[in-house]
Amino acid sequence: MLSNAELEQIQAAAKKMSRPVYLQLNSGGTEDRFQANLLNTARQISGVSMNRIELADDLRPVFPEKPSITVASEGVGNIHYLAVPEGPEFGPFLDALMWVGGAKAPPIDPALPPLDELKVSTDALVLIAPVCPHCPRVVRQVLSLAVCQPLISAVVVDAVQFQDMADRFKVKATPTTIINEAFTLVGSIELPQLVGSVLESGATDSFTSILNSMIQSGRAEDAGVLLCKEDQPEAILPLYTSHEFSSRMGALVAMEEALAESPHSLDPIVPDLITLLTHEDIGLRGDTAELLGKIGNPVAIPALQNSLNDPDPDVREAVEEALGILSALRE
DSSP states (O other), X not given: OOOHHHHHHHHHHHHTOSSOEEEEEEOTXXXXXXXXXXXXXHHHHHHTTTTSEEEEEOSSOSSTTOOEEEXXXXXXEEEEEESOOOGGGHHHHHHHHHHHHXXXXXXXXXXXGGGGGOOSOEEEEEEEOTTOSSHHHHHHHHHHHHHHOTTEXXXXXXXXXXXXXXXXXXXXXXXXXXXXXXXXEESOOOHHHHHHHHHHHTOTTOHHHHHHHHHHTTOHHHHHHHHHHHTOGGGGHHHHTOSOHHHHHHHHHHHHHHHHHOTTTTXXXXXXXXXXXXXXOHHHHHHHHHHHHHHTOGGGHHHHHHGXXXXXXXXXXXXXXXXXXXXXXXX
């Protein structure tokens, strides 16, 4: 519940609004303490706003069976809260109300105009925690994107309350910002980085960066699923051949997950992997031999047979195991 001081700020903001604001309420079909707090907070806000902030039922939940509040005005409703905007989070929420209601000019920043280039709908999900010191700043930045570009939907989620969503996106720290359920940014970020990530997430040549952001945030398995969905296996190769150990290992996990999702998903990059059997990096040669065995494409057999003479015994062992798997598959 909001304090008297916070309600006074709402009332003062409402007096300056030049257009009505609607708080669309969705109960999510549950009846728990969090939902009651969320909906009562919305009622508090509307109650002190002199009818400038109106309540409305919303039958289109942002996430099924999860309560939420949507901030809307003049046909645009792209700011969604699955978090109670109280304490440190009250400030960004108040800014959003004022921006949407015309009580305060939308934010002006040199980083924002490039968003005019955005052509497709984009979701920006921010997972927060009540005691997180950096969350309000990141939330405010994401909300500013939604206010300036209607194609962007901002969704603020309490990661503590909705542990299932935190688990789904492998959230280990807050704030975590996820663009289109893929491009992942952890911690405090600057507005230019956020804008760049939004634009990059929709670019056709940025899939490698998206996969890398997921891997670096601990979502390698999700990256593998996305690799299958987008059918762009070649995008993982720069990460697999990276000098950064975390990128390479994450790429391996992603490719193994892709194979579990679809056994033939990596067939298109088998020729590229074959060339790595002669790479100067011993570890990469061994990992590649093992990976080719898991992929199971017989095209790799001649190259693996040539690698039986590899100078490193560990590589030779990996090659022999791969050939054994491939031979068994052919029988």
